[in-house]
Amino acid sequence: MANAQATDKHPGELADVPGWFPPLDQVLFTWFLDRQEQQGTGGDLLELGAYMGKSAILLGHHLRGGEKLTVCDLFESDAPDGPNQAETTKSYASLTRQAFERNYLSFHDTLPTVIQAPSSVIAKEVGPGTCRFVHIDASHLYEHVYGDIGAAREILLPEGVVVLDDFRSEHTPGVSVAAWEAVLNRGLRPICLSTQKLYGTWGDPEPVQEELLTMLRQHTDCGLSVQWAAGHRLVRTRSKGMQPPPFPRSRHYVPPASAPQTPPASRPRTARPARPRSHARRLAVDLLPPVVTRAIRRARTSRA
Ligand SMILES: C[S@@+](CC[C@H](N)C(=O)[O-])C[C@H]1O[C@@H](n2cnc3c(N)ncnc32)[C@H](O)[C@@H]1O
Numbered sequence: 687m688a689n690a691q692a693t694d695k696h697p698g699e700l701a702d703v704p705g706w707f708p709p710l711d712q713v714l715f716t717w718f719l720d721r722q723e724q725q726g727t728g729g730d731l732l733e734l735g736a737y738m739g740k741s742a743i744l745l746g747h748h749l750r751g752g753e754k755l756t757v758c759d760l761f762e763s764d765a766p767d768g769p770n771q772a773e774t775t776k777s778y779a780s781l782t783r784q785a786f787e788r789n790y791l792s793f794h795d796t797l798p799t800v801i802q803a804p805s806s807v808i809a810k811e812v813g814p815g816t817c818r819f820v821h822i823d824a825s826h827l828y829e830h831v832y833g834d835i836g837a838a839r840e841i842l843l844p845e846g847v848v849v850l851d852d853f854r855s856e857h858t859p860g861v862s863v864a865a866w867e868a869v870l871n872r873g874l875r876p877i878c879l880s881t882q883k884l885y886g887t888w889g890d891p892e893p894v895q896e897e898l899l900t901m902l903r904q905h906t907d908c909g910l911s912v913q914w915a916a917g918h919r920l921v922r923t924r925s926k927g928m929q930p931p932p933f934p935r936s937r938h939y940v941p942p943a944s945a946p947q948t949p950p951a952s953r954p955r956t957a958r959p960a961r962p963r964s965h966a967r968r969l970a971v972d973l974l975p976p977v978v979t980r981a982i983r984r985a986r987t988s989r990a
Contacts, residue, residue, distance in 0.1 A: 696788065696789075696792050696936065696938035697789055697792050697793075697936050697938065698935060698936055698938055698939035698940055699933070699935050699936065699939060700712075700740065700743060700744065700793075700930070700933045701930065702936075703738055703739055703740040703743060703789050704737070704738045704740070705737050705738050705739070705740030705741065706737075706740070706823075706851075706882070707740040707741045707744070708880070708881070708882060708925065709925060709928045709929055709930040709931075710880050710881065710908060710923065710924070710925040710928050711741075711849075711880055711882060711883055712744060712930045712931055712933075713928060713930070713931050714878070714880060714883075714885065714923075715741070715744055715745070715821075715849075716744070716748075716931045717898070717901060718819065718847050718885070718894075719731075719745075719748040719819060720748075721894070721897065722818050722819070722847075723748065723750060727818050727843070727845065728750065728752070728753060728818065729753065729816060729817050729818030729819070729843050729846065730753055730754045730755070730756065730812070730816050730817045730818070731745045731746075731748065731749065731753065731754070731755045731756070731817060731818065731819045731820075732755070732756050732757075732758075732808070732812055732817045732819070732820045732821070732838075732841060733745060733755070733756070733757045733758070733820075733821040733823065734757075734758050734759075734805040734808060734820070734821065734822050734823060734824040734834050735758075735759055735805070735821075735822070735823035735824030735825075735851070736757040736758070736759045736786055736800075736823075737759070737778060737781060737786070737823075738781065738785055738786055738789050739786045739789040739790045740789075741821060741823065742755065742757050742786075742790060742798065743789065743790055743793045743794070744933065745819070745821070746790065746793070746794045746798060747793070747794075747933070747934070754798070754799060755798035755799070756798060756799040756800075756801060756811070756812055757786075757798050757799070757800055757801070758800075758801040758802075758803065758805050758807070758808050758811070758824065759781075759783075759786070759800075759801075759802065759824065760774060760802065760803070760804060760824075761781060761782060761783035761786065761802050762781070762782055762783065763802055763803065765804065765825070766804045766806065769827055770804075770825050770827060770830065773825060773826065773827065783800070783802060786800075787800070792936035792937060792938050793934070793936045793937075804824075804825075804830075805822075805824040805825065805830065805833070805834050805837070806830070806833050806837075808834070808837045808841070809836075809837040809840055809841065812841050813841070814840045814841060815840075815841070815842070815843055815844075816841060816843070817841045817842050817843065817846055818842070818843050818845075818846045818847070819846060819847050819848075819849075820838040820841060820842055820846065820847075820848045820849070821848075821849045821851070822834045822835065822838060822848065822849065822850050822851060823849075823851035823852075826851075826852050826857075826858040826860060826861050827860045828859075828860030828861075828863050828864050829860075831850070831860060831861050831864035831865070832864045832867070835848070835850070835864060835865075835868045835872065835874070836872075839872070839873075839874075839888055842887075842888065844888070844889050845887060845889035845890070846887065846888075846889070847877065847885060847886070847887055847894075848874070848885075848886050848887065848888075849883050849884070849885050849886075850864075850865045850868075850883060850884045850886070851882060851883050852882060852883075853865040853879075853882075853883065853884040854879075854884075855882070865884050868886075869886070869916075869918060870916060873888055874886045874887075874888060875887055875888065875889070875890075875891040875918065876891065876918055876919075876920055876921075877891045877894055877895055877898065877921065878895070878898055878920075878921040878922070878923060879920060879921065879922045879923070880923055880924065880925075881924050881925070891919070892919075895919060895921055898921065899912075899921060902921075902923055905928070906926075907925065907926050907927050907928040907929070908923050908924060908925055908926055908928050909923065909924045909925075909926055910922070910923050
């Protein structure tokens with residue numbers, strides 16, 4: 687995973703926050719969360735692996751009265767084992783909790799509940815059956831993701847949605863194994879697959895899939911296909927130049943300075959064309975006797 691560079695600046699827009707949250711997934715998160723809100727499905731939100739806050743900031747925007755967002759990340763703390771430590775040193779070296787909090791507070795008045803610890807603690811921190819949406823994006827190693835999926839199952843409401851990041855990236859085979867194992871052996875039902883994330887539920891995926899298909903078919907900026915595998919309907923979508931959904935700017939947004947007025951291009955200085963002699967002057971010269979005109983011409987030539 688390429689390192690998303692941290693910056694010292696307050697973000698003006700969500701696009702300024704470093705992270706790994708493609709426009710298609712921003713559209714899908716927004717759609718799932720809006721749908722839950724429209725259906726009156728209340729519940730808390732949880733993110734395992736927040737990094738600089740890109741996806742957490744979007745989640746925080748969807749909190750309704752009485753709901754809570756919890757994020758869990760190691761930030762600067764040591765990872766629980768060597769492979770996980772190698773992963774965090776390689777990909778998240780510039781991460782600080784302070785940078786996460788600065789970014790989050792640029793868009794929201796209050797912080798979420800922040801748990802600075804390995805994601806394995808989460809089932810002790812968040813109550814069973816309390817969340818409507820869980821984003822799993824912490825360690826990408828099999829043992830950790832296996833545990834995170836188990837915790838999400840406990841924590842989610844019956845029709846809640848879980849999102850597994852990097853379920854098929856070349857560099858994260860452990861997530862792929864954990865994700866498809868959950869589908870085949872642990873009751874997880876896929877709702878849809880984006881390029882980067884698997885969206886699933888332990889409830890009934892069919893009603894939400896139908897609505898999602900209707901929404902996606904209206905988009906000309908994403909590809910869509912449906913396949914069946916091992917009794918699961920797999921709705922696969924990918925971006926074709928999709929833009930992120932509209933999102934409120936941060937309190938630090940500064941509109942770009944209007945382009946300076948460019949002066950009209952100045953005409954290149956060229957030699958002024960010789961002014962034609964006026965008709966009256968020409969007439970006057972032509973009427974002079976030849977001896978006088980010759981004298982005038984001689985005088986002009988000697989002046990030149
Ligand atoms: C891919 S980043 C998260 C990206 C973020 N969700 C976004 O959209 O920009 C993964 C994060 O997980 C954290 N992490 C890695 N291993 C972890 C573990 N065992 N427990 C908790 N967090 C972990 C890292 O510190 C890093 O911030």
